[in-house]
Amino acid sequence: MAVEKMVGVPVRFGARFRPALLRFPQRPTWPDGAYVAVWPKEGVLPDLAGDAAAGVPEDLAGVVLADLMHHTCFVCAARFEAICFEAAIPVLGRNLARHRVVSGCPACGGDFGRTRIGGLALSQLP
Secondary structure, eight states: OOHHHHTTHHHHHOTTEEEEEEOOTTOTTSOOEEEEEEOOTTSOOOOOSGGGGGOOGGGGTTOEEEEEEEEEOTTTOOEEEEEEEEEEEESSSSOGGGSOOEESOTTTOOOHHHHOOEESEEEEOO
């Protein structure tokens, strides 16, 4: 997904969700990867102002990089923007277990098995 589309992520999902760019300096021909950096609820969010934007490993404790995707409920056809855990990349170890997973459609109440709606966070689309 284009980096420009990731800029509004914190507004839609909250401060724990921030745009992230994964670069491969050893592979200059590889394209940059646009992701959503997700901090666990109990995590301390880093200060990204000024020189702090570079971050330190402690700031990334519990963080995963995830994909931003669109899903449609198989039951009620409600549409969602989802932070998808299927594509999640642990930044510093096995961090996915520290995150709550939303499973099922909030619009109709159907479970994941019927709706195929799930992720680290959901935002209903108009």
